[in-house]
Amino acid sequence: MVYRVDDDSRLRIGELSRRSGVSPELLRAWERRYDLLEPTRSPGGLRLYSLEDLERVRLMSRHIADGLAAREAAALAARAPLEVTREAPTAAFDAAAVRAELARAMDAFDEPAAQAAIDGLLAATTLDTVLSEVLVPYLRELGARWAAGEVSVAQEHFASNLLRGRLLGLARGWGRGGGRRALLACPSGERHDLGLIVFGLALRARGWRVDFLGADTPTDSIVGAVESLAPALVVVSATSPELLAPVVPALRRLAGRTQVALAGAGARELDGDALLTLTGDPVMEADRVAGR
Amino acid sequence: MVYRVDDDSRLRIGELSRRSGVSPELLRAWERRYDLLEPTRSPGGLRLYSLEDLERVRLMSRHIADGLAAREAAALAARAPLEVTREAPTAAFDAAAVRAELARAMDAFDEPAAQAAIDGLLAATTLDTVLSEVLVPYLRELGARWAAGEVSVAQEHFASNLLRGRLLGLARGWGRGGGRRALLACPSGERHDLGLIVFGLALRARGWRVDFLGADTPTDSIVGAVESLAPALVVVSATSPELLAPVVPALRRLAGRTQVALAGAGARELDGDALLTLTGDPVMEADRVAGR
Amino acid sequence: MVYRVDDDSRLRIGELSRRSGVSPELLRAWERRYDLLEPTRSPGGLRLYSLEDLERVRLMSRHIADGLAAREAAALAARAPLEVTREAPTAAFDAAAVRAELARAMDAFDEPAAQAAIDGLLAATTLDTVLSEVLVPYLRELGARWAAGEVSVAQEHFASNLLRGRLLGLARGWGRGGGRRALLACPSGERHDLGLIVFGLALRARGWRVDFLGADTPTDSIVGAVESLAPALVVVSATSPELLAPVVPALRRLAGRTQVALAGAGARELDGDALLTLTGDPVMEADRVAGR
DNA sequence: ATAGGTTTTGTCAAGCTTTTGTACAT
DNA sequence: ATGTACAAAAGCTTGACAAAACCTAT
Numbered sequence: 001m002v003y004r005v006d007d008d009s010r011l012r013i014g015e016l017s018r019r020s021g022v023s024p025e026l027l028r029a030w031e032r033r034y035d036l037l038e039p040t041r042s043p044g045g046l047r048l049y050s051l052e053d054l055e056r057v058r059l060m061s062r063h064i065a066d067g068l069a070a071r072e073a074a075a076l077a078a079r080a081p082l083e084v085t086r087e088a089p090t091a092a093f094d095a096a097a098v099r100a101e102l103a104r105a106m107d108a109f110d111e112p113a114a115q116a117a118i119d120g121l122l123a124a125t126t127l128d129t130v131l132s133e134v135l136v137p138y139l140r141e142l143g144a145r146w147a148a149g150e151v152s153v154a155q156e157h158f159a160s161n162l163l164r165g166r167l168l169g170l171a172r173g174w175g176r177g178g179g180r181r182a183l184l185a186c187p188s189g190e191r192h193d194l195g196l197i198v199f200g201l202a203l204r205a206r207g208w209r210v211d212f213l214g215a216d217t218p219t220d221s222i223v224g225a226v227e228s229l230a231p232a233l234v235v236v237s238a239t240s241p242e243l244l245a246p247v248v249p250a251l252r253r254l255a256g257r258t259q260v261a262l263a264g265a266g267a268r269e270l271d272g273d274a275l276l277t278l279t280g281d282p283v284m285e286a287d288r289v290a291g292r
Numbered sequence: 293m294v295y296r297v298d299d300d301s302r303l304r305i306g307e308l309s310r311r312s313g314v315s316p317e318l319l320r321a322w323e324r325r326y327d328l329l330e331p332t333r334s335p336g337g338l339r340l341y342s343l344e345d346l347e348r349v350r351l352m353s354r355h356i357a358d359g360l361a362a363r364e365a366a367a368l369a370a371r372a373p374l375e376v377t378r379e380a381p382t383a384a385f386d387a388a389a390v391r392a393e394l395a396r397a398m399d400a401f402d403e404p405a406a407q408a409a410i411d412g413l414l415a416a417t418t419l420d421t422v423l424s425e426v427l428v429p430y431l432r433e434l435g436a437r438w439a440a441g442e443v444s445v446a447q448e449h450f451a452s453n454l455l456r457g458r459l460l461g462l463a464r465g466w467g468r469g470g471g472r473r474a475l476l477a478c479p480s481g482e483r484h485d486l487g488l489i490v491f492g493l494a495l496r497a498r499g500w501r502v503d504f505l506g507a508d509t510p511t512d513s514i515v516g517a518v519e520s521l522a523p524a525l526v527v528v529s530a531t532s533p534e535l536l537a538p539v540v541p542a543l544r545r546l547a548g549r550t551q552v553a554l555a556g557a558g559a560r561e562l563d564g565d566a567l568l569t570l571t572g573d574p575v576m577e578a579d580r581v582a583g584r
Numbered sequence: 585m586v587y588r589v590d591d592d593s594r595l596r597i598g599e600l601s602r603r604s605g606v607s608p609e610l611l612r613a614w615e616r617r618y619d620l621l622e623p624t625r626s627p628g629g630l631r632l633y634s635l636e637d638l639e640r641v642r643l644m645s646r647h648i649a650d651g652l653a654a655r656e657a658a659a660l661a662a663r664a665p666l667e668v669t670r671e672a673p674t675a676a677f678d679a680a681a682v683r684a685e686l687a688r689a690m691d692a693f694d695e696p697a698a699q700a701a702i703d704g705l706l707a708a709t710t711l712d713t714v715l716s717e718v719l720v721p722y723l724r725e726l727g728a729r730w731a732a733g734e735v736s737v738a739q740e741h742f743a744s745n746l747l748r749g750r751l752l753g754l755a756r757g758w759g760r761g762g763g764r765r766a767l768l769a770c771p772s773g774e775r776h777d778l779g780l781i782v783f784g785l786a787l788r789a790r791g792w793r794v795d796f797l798g799a800d801t802p803t804d805s806i807v808g809a810v811e812s813l814a815p816a817l818v819v820v821s822a823t824s825p826e827l828l829a830p831v832v833p834a835l836r837r838l839a840g841r842t843q844v845a846l847a848g849a850g851a852r853e854l855d856g857d858a859l860l861t862l863t864g865d866p867v868m869e870a871d872r873v874a875g876r
Numbered sequence: 877a878t879a880g881g882t883t884t885t886g887t888c889a890a891g892c893t894t895t896t897g898t899a900c901a902t
Numbered sequence: 903a904t905g906t907a908c909a910a911a912a913g914c915t916t917g918a919c920a921a922a923a924c925c926t927a928t
Contacts (some may be wrong), residue, residue, distance in 0.1 A: 009660060012895095014912060015651040017792055018874075021764040021816055024913080025887060033885080042655065044894045046913055058762035067307040069883060071334065076301060093706035119411050123756040126464050129703045164928090165415075172418040178501020178582070179471050206467020206498060290470075306883095306923060316924080317877075336883045338924060401795055401813060403759025445805035446797050449769075453777075453798040457752025466748065467695025479743075482799070484774075485745075503693055505738050506745040508775070513737035521693060597903095609898060612903085617896085629903065653895060653912090 010040070010048035020057040027057065034074035036060060055082045056178065093124050094134040102138055106159040107151070114159075118166055127170070127205055131198050132283035135163065141195055160194065167197045172203060174210040183214035183231040185222050187247045190238040194281055195264055202286030208233075221249050226254055233289065235278065237263035251275060261289070302332070302340035312349040319349065326366035328352060348372070362432055385416040387425040397442065398451040406451075410458055419462065419497055423490050424575040427455065429484055452486060459489045466492060466502040475523040477505035477514050478556075479539045482530040487556060487574055491527065494578030500525075502550045517581065518546055525569065525581065529555035543567060594624070594632035601728075604641040611641065618658035620644060632699040649871070678718040686722055689737065689742040698743075702750055711754065711789055716867040719747065725780055734770040744772060744778060751781045758794040760785060769797035769806050770848075771831045774822040778800050779848060779866055783819065786870030791819075803834050810838055817873065819862070821847035845873065 005289040009178055013024045020027075037056060037242045039047035055195055063073035064131050105113035121130045142159055145151040184200050186193050193215040200210045211229055215224065234254060238244040251260045252274055261276035268279050278285040305316045312319075320339075321326040328347060331339035350370050355365035391411055397405035413422045424569050434451060437443040478485050485507040490504045503521055506516065518526055526546060530536045536558045543552045544566055553568035560571050570577040597608045604611075614620040621640060623631035642659050647657035684706055690696035705714045726743060728736040766786050770777050778797040786793045795813055797806065810818055822828045828850040835844045836858055840850060845860035852863045862869040 007650060009647075010652045010656040011651070012656070015653075018651060019763070025755075029886070046894065048656065062762060063301075067303070067310060068301055069307070070301040072304070072340065095707060115411075115415070120756070123461055123753045125703050125706060128465070128700075129707070133707065169415055173420065173497045176497060177471065179469065179499040200679050205465050205468060207471040210501060270546045289415065322615025337885070399757070401746070401809075403795075407756055444808055445802055446809040449797040449799075449805070450795070453752070453796055457749065457755060460745065461753040464699055464753075465696060467693070477738075503695070503742070504745055506742040509741050510737050516736055517738040519695070524665075535686060568733050613897070
């Protein structure tokens with residue numbers, strides 16, 4: 001993960017040399033001959049370099065490695081626009097930082113950066129953590145910012161679609177295998193299926209088999225699928241009670257044969273005598289359900 | 293090798309020669325005789341070429357290779373409209389192409405490129421496909437090239453470790469859930485565990501739960517683990533029959549309590565009355581085993 | 585967990601020295617030369633420091649450890665905004681407790697629990713801390729328990745493979761970047777590569793670029809890789825001197841061209857005139873090496 | 877292709893200054 | 903506690919040098 005850096009640090013030539021792998025003598029020679037750097041000076045006359053200078057030196061070294069002569073490499077490096085970045089020292093795993101980077105990339109429609117952030121996440125930690133510590137909070141935040149008008153519809157769409165693609169990528173094959181079977185769907189009119197996908201992934205990680213009908217599924221289709229697939233669990237998710245209410249009677253009738261749950265923000269107010277209600281963090285809810 | 297193109301790099305004649313494969317003397321002769329290039333000069337008089345010049349030289353070489361006389365080739369190359377080539381955008385998903393790119397990156401110790409290739413793969417297709425269409429063939433090929441001396445041990449190690457990291461990353465969480473349990477190990481002396489990991493991943497994708505002991509596990513330990521974990525399936529994998537043979541008696545004794553399989557190239561000749569033999573593509577074998 | 589700091593506590597210079605690890609003389613020198621701190625005075629003239637001062641000193645020390653000169657470190661530390669309420673550095677996680685939980689999970693072949701423990705760790709603290717406070721001690725302990733027969737080979741294998749997967753996951757991208765290049769390998773016959781991976785991660789966090797050949801690499805291959813990659817540092821690690829000895833002559837020949845180090849328990853007894861010896865905690869050793 | 881001269885570039889040395897941790901005297 | 907001293911480490915400038923890479927002309 002790459003963070004922007006407060007370019008306050010002033011390095012002396014030895015440190016610049018250590019970080020860049022270029023000897024102090026050579027650094028001075030490059031300055032003298034090509035004006036590659038213009039370090040400020042300490043009161044006593046020692047050179048003080050910025051982190052940008054470090055990047056410049058690295059760039060020059062790379063050009064030399066590419067076969068350019070020193071002078072040409074310097075000319076190129078001197079006028080290149082540099083973005084000072086640094087590997088996070090806390091590279092461990094800082095959920096807030098990653099979330100921020102994800103938000104930045106998404107807002108800027110920077111798809112590669114967003115994908116890279118997710119790639120890095122998946123490499124560094126478990127799927128559960130990615131989902132519950134980063135993606136779910138990010139989605140929540142995105143919703144809030146959208147409601148507050150801080151995010152355009154285009155940005156929201158961009159982010160949703162990118163994440164949907166990624167999550168469905170992770171989901172590939174979740175309908176396979178011998179575990180208990182869960183059927184997931186959003187009712188007619190509901191198009192927010194990301195939370196449901198996250199829930200499905202968490203369930204999958206717990207050994208379940210997932211059948212996903214996705215957004216905007218008519219009641220009849222849900223019932224039909226239950227009949228033909230005979231899942232151990234049916235989850236219907238929506239963001240508002242109005243969308244959920246029309247489905248409830250039919251679900252109640254199913255509840256004899258199989259476990260049925262309502263999920264999402266819309267499930268909050270609907271009581272479930274026979275129906276389970278899952279309104280918390282999708283991963284935690286998956287844990288709860290899987291543990292039964 | 294991919295070179296940066298963004299720029300007005302000025303190449304000296306040596307570098308132009310390296311990149312074009314045309315000797316410096318000849319380059320100068322072409323300039324003198326046909327005015328093929330008009331390099332700028334450094335303050336000291338050295339020729340400085342642009343990337344466009346490089347393209348021009350390449351074009352001329354191609355024309356010569358096509359049988360044209362030098363003068364005609366030069367005339368053609370001199371007035372041809374040139375586009376400075378950039379890196380080709382990556383194609384959607386061409387298993388062979390990705391495999392080739394993976395091989396290139398690995399051979400060059402280019403970790404980021406190899407990781408990116410795998411990232412792209414995972415985003416583009418299913419894990420099963422990644423494993424059986426790309427990684428397994430790549431590993432097979434790597435082994436063959438290693439045997440033929442085309443790949444150094446260092447390259448083979450580099451590639452193995454990188455892949456092991458990726459595969460174990462994908463494996464995170466495979467020990468969780470309520471599915472049937474498989475215990476995977478290589479016998480003493482066997483250090484090739486990548487095929488076994490691939491098999492485990494395929495099994496996991498089919499809902500199984502995996503306990504992985506990895507390379508070089510003594511017979512006693514396998515038996516002990518079987519006793520404490522009571523798996524539904526035990527798989528022992530090795531590349532040669534000699535390594536597998538000493539374990540067979542103990543495995544036969546286990547075969548009453550649980551399904552036991554021999555896997556890998558070493559399993560070929562050992563028939564198993566009581567023991568299953570898995571010698572094919574790990575993913576297909578996982579399919580077979582999971583289907584029982 | 586956030587604690588409010590009662591900024592009433594007044595530390596005398598001795599106590600500040602103990603808590604910060606900086607000698608009283610040096611603290612006074614920093615005050616005089618860089619105005620780093622402005623302690624209040626007791627009636628008798630003794631300096632009285634606040635907890636904020638302590639943080640400032642620690643920050644300065646960290647900058648110095650990062651390679652900055654004292655004056656620049658002081659400038660940075662002096663104007664850094666220090667939060668009055670700050671994260672409790674130690675209360676957030678209890679290294680010993682996590683280590684115990686990790687050991688429990690590993691012994692029980694409980695993969696999800698072990699993964700969760702590591703996830704928690706990574707979220708709670710820096711990679712350096714995770715490595716040096718938990719994983720390295722855990723590995724040491726595991727080795728000791730294995731030697732004492734308290735842990736089966738199966739358990740040891742299970743734990744190693746799980747950790748290897750996590751560490752290599754964190755290692756993703758360590759071959760990228762413009763930093764100085766380090767080549768890491770174990771000699772023929774050596775299969776313990778975890779310590780070396782930890783070292784590589786620590787080096788990476790310090791801006792280096794890592795090429796990893798891993799366990800069981802023949803001498804020729806190491807030499808060949810050095811020639812083609814031209815690293816600034818070569819590290820060869822083994823658990824016993826017998827495994828390391830055969831490689832030493834070849835390494836000595838490399839030592840003219842590049843820095844060469846022996847690492848691991850096996851390096852202890854081998855003297856290195858031309859060779860560096862790294863036998864301590866991998867993270868500390870990385871610190872040392874990176875600082876050269 | 878070779879010969880003979882020039883440019884470029886990394887490295888080194890000598891002699892002097894600045895910086896900084898530690899020590900000592902008051 | 904203060905103030906001064908000191909020595910090691912790290913830098914500075916100037917100048918020089920030699921290997922590598924290029925040049926022109928034959």
